[in-house]
Amino acid sequence: MKRYAAFDPAEYLAWTRDDALVREYAETCARDPERQAVIDALSVERRLGMYRGLLRNRLSDIALKRMVRQGVISKAWLGSGEEATTIGPVHALRRGAGGDIVAPMIRNSGACHEMGMPIADILRSYMATYDAPTRGRDGHYGDMTHGILAPISHVGDMVPVTTGIALSFQMRGEDRVAMTWIGDGSTKAGVVHEGFNLAAVRRVPAIFIIQNNRVALGTRLDQHHVKEDFADWPRAYGMWGGVFDGNNVLDAYALTALAVERCRRGEGPALLVAETFRMGGHATHDEAEARRTFDDEMFTRWGRRDPIALFEEHLVDEGVARAALEEIELEVEAEIERAEAEAMESRRHHMPAPESAVVGVYADRRGT
Ligand SMILES: Cc1ncc(C[n+]2csc(CCOP(=O)(O)OP(=O)(O)O)c2C)c(N)n1
Numbered sequence: 001m002k003r004y005a006a007f008d009p010a011e012y013l014a015w016t017r018d019d020a021l022v023r024e025y026a027e028t029c030a031r032d033p034e035r036q037a038v039i040d041a042l043s044v045e046r047r048l049g050m051y052r053g054l055l056r057n058r059l060s061d062i063a064l065k066r067m068v069r070q071g072v073i074s075k076a077w078l079g080s081g082e083e084a085t086t087i088g089p090v091h092a093l094r095r096g097a098g099g100d101i102v103a104p105m106i107r108n109s110g111a112c113h114e115m116g117m118p119i120a121d122i123l124r125s126y127m128a129t130y131d132a133p134t135r136g137r138d139g140h141y142g143d144m145t146h147g148i149l150a151p152i153s154h155v156g157d158m159v160p161v162t163t164g165i166a167l168s169f170q171m172r173g174e175d176r177v178a179m180t181w182i183g184d185g186s187t188k189a190g191v192v193h194e195g196f197n198l199a200a201v202r203r204v205p206a207i208f209i210i211q212n213n214r215v216a217l218g219t220r221l222d223q224h225h226v227k228e229d230f231a232d233w234p235r236a237y238g239m240w241g242g243v244f245d246g247n248n249v250l251d252a253y254a255l256t257a258l259a260v261e262r263c264r265r266g267e268g269p270a271l272l273v274a275e276t277f278r279m280g281g282h283a284t285h286d287e288a289e290a291r292r293t294f295d296d297e298m299f300t301r302w303g304r305r306d307p308i309a310l311f312e313e314h315l316v317d318e319g320v321a322r323a324a325l326e327e328i329e330l331e332v333e334a335e336i337e338r339a340e341a342e343a344m345e346s347r348r349h350h351m352p353a354p355e356s357a358v359v360g361v362y363a364d365r366r367g368t
């Protein structure tokens with residue numbers, strides 16, 4: 001994968017293959033025979049689909065970062081280093097009309113494009129154009145036509161909403177699944193507890209992923225969490241679950257796929273824990289501050305575990321030609337360039353008129 005001197009963290013620019021980490025990547029998948037069986041059943045096309053998803057996530061984040069630098073938008077919330085935690089689980093879902101529903105955090109934009117939302121619409125949402133799915137009203141975007149619920153800004157609130165959606169699937173006898181991600185910091189909101197408990201008691205088909213990136217804005221995990229991890233949380237709530245390596249897209253996919261199967265069989269919700277690390281700031285405005293929040297050693301350790309570079313090496317070890325990966329990368333680059341051009345065109349011609357602020361808000365002004 002190409003690196004971008006102006007945008008990638010220093011650890012990614014200096015990335016070189018570490019055989020021990022690549023071996024560990026394969027061993028992580030093999031550690032649990034159930035997960036390994038799920039991975040073994042994946043075709044090369046499905047694996048490459050995940051690779052494409054990871055690249056879309058990384059490169060669309062870089063496009064957003066570039067727009068911030070150019071003054072097109074004021075800031076962006078990125079998933080640098082956490083892409084596998086988003087992409088793996090989405091690939092375990094049934095996507096498309098009448099399929100499963102996701103409620104991503106703003107940091108999980110990868111969930112949006114992998115559910116089918118065009119990258120141009122993600123960029124339009126950031127630019128607040130009127131032809132964006134949410135009509136340019138909020139940076140918290142989604143699009144229910146692709147099964148994506150836009151995030152509620154108050155962290156934690158997506159948990160009871162996800163539980164409610166899953167409850168509706170259960171009551172209608174549909175075998176659909178609702179999935180959401182919760183930041184380590186957001187687990188401390190009371191509403192998360194209420195949503196988890198209701199989901200467990202009613203045995204609804206919901207999947208909750210605690211995305212432990214070890215930081216909440218500028219508050220480190222050790223400042224808001226007594227234990228070192230969340231491994232005992234599924235048991236505490238009486239939910240099936242487990243921990244996955246949030247930098248390993250196959251492990252993320254496999255554990256989620258097992259949870260999805262359980263949900264479809266009516267065996268109740270799952271609480272999964274992803275161990276990962278935020279390689280950037282909370283958003284583009286505090287990257288320098290984020291560097292002061294942790295020792296350099298944390299960035300070095302997690303930077304070596306770049307989820308995309310490790311997956312690339314793993315695929316090559318499995319026999320995928322580097323040229324095939326490069327071809328996918330070129331396609332994704334072209335897709336993102338097109339999306340940027342389309343979104344800039346919208347910015348030129350489709351900024352919302354002031355009076356459109358009430359369209360769709362009141363019953364008598366539905367509008368389009
Ligand atoms: C109830 C509430 N309190 C505070 C905020 C401001 N805020 C937005 S994101 C965030 C940190 C979230 O951290 P975490 O849940 O760990 O998710 P991450 O950003 O690390 O992905 C905070 C405090 C908010 N949006 N809602």
Ligand SMILES: [Mg+2]
Nearest residue numbers: 183184215216
């Ligand atoms: Mg966090």
